[in-house]
Amino acid sequence: MDITKSAQQQVHDFNEAITAWFRGETAKENSNEVLGRLHQEFVMVAPDGSVKTYSDLATWLPTVYGVKPGFQAVADEFIVSFSADNLVIIVYHEMQKSSSVINNRRSSALFITDEDGKITWRHLQETWII
DSSP states (O other): OOHHHHHHHHHHHHHHHHHHHHHTOSOGGGTHHHHTTEEEEEEEEOTTSOEEEHHHHHHHGGGGTTOOTTOEEEEEEEEEEEEOSSEEEEEEEEEEEETTEEEEEEEEEEEEEOTTOOEEEEEEEEEEEO
């Protein structure tokens, strides 16, 4: 599978993993289903402008286990912004839905592959769509 298809699959797989996490539908010991997809030097710029690192997310993740029973995250409208042998930037739309709240985001994510061919999220920029 080429890196662009792998990156798009990573977005889908991550959304499934975070959906299951927020719903409490996976074992709490399975935090690696979420965190294991992120590079150890991962940086995220959240829609509110705050910056989160891998360490920040690893600390936060256990606190949100099972807190959104009706949560769902779905991604579509993928655009390959840039691609090279071992990295790709993907832009996509993400809809997050919980009981009565729906929010939409436009996200830009940088994925890299290591020497073993494992693809990980290296950077994520999220912007709310109002």
